[in-house]
Amino acid sequence: MAKSLFQRVADEARPPAVLGRYGLYEDFEQVLLDDLVESGAWLDLELKRPFLALWVNEEDFDNPDWADPIIAIDQENVRKFAAMDPVVDLESLRGMRVYHIEPYVR
Known part of the structure; x- marks a missing residue:
């Protein structure tokens, strides 16, 4: 079975991350x-670009609810991660189609 985009990101990041470390946490x-x-973490552009495109192409990315602390953290983290080496221009990801499957998180 193919790994999900999220699992590949977690595995291939340096240092690696743990996907689903909170078990069935809804917002893994x-x-x-x-x-x-x-x-x-450093992540190859092959994975970093589609991973960030998932956020950039969300319907509410440009008009987030900054009053929601989780959304505010996400917005800040997307920009921080894009600015980390290798740098990704978020605007270049607009309209990028990313096909992914949701991982089974224990």
């Missing part, structure tokens, strides 16, 4: 992004 992708930023 947000925890993964936060872990990548906090650890200063």
Whole structure:
């Protein structure tokens, strides 16, 4: 079975991250992004671009609810992770189609 984009990101980041470390935590992708930023992880552009495109192409990305603390953290983390080496221009990801499957998180 093919690994999900999220599992590949977690495995191939340097240092690696742990996907689903909270078990059935509903927002595993947000925890993964936060872990990548906090650890200063490096990720190959082949994975970094589609991973960030998932956020950039969300319907509410340009008009987030900044009053929601989780959304505010996500918005900040997307920009921080994009600015980390290798740098990704978020605007270049607009309209990028990313096909992914949700991982089974224990």
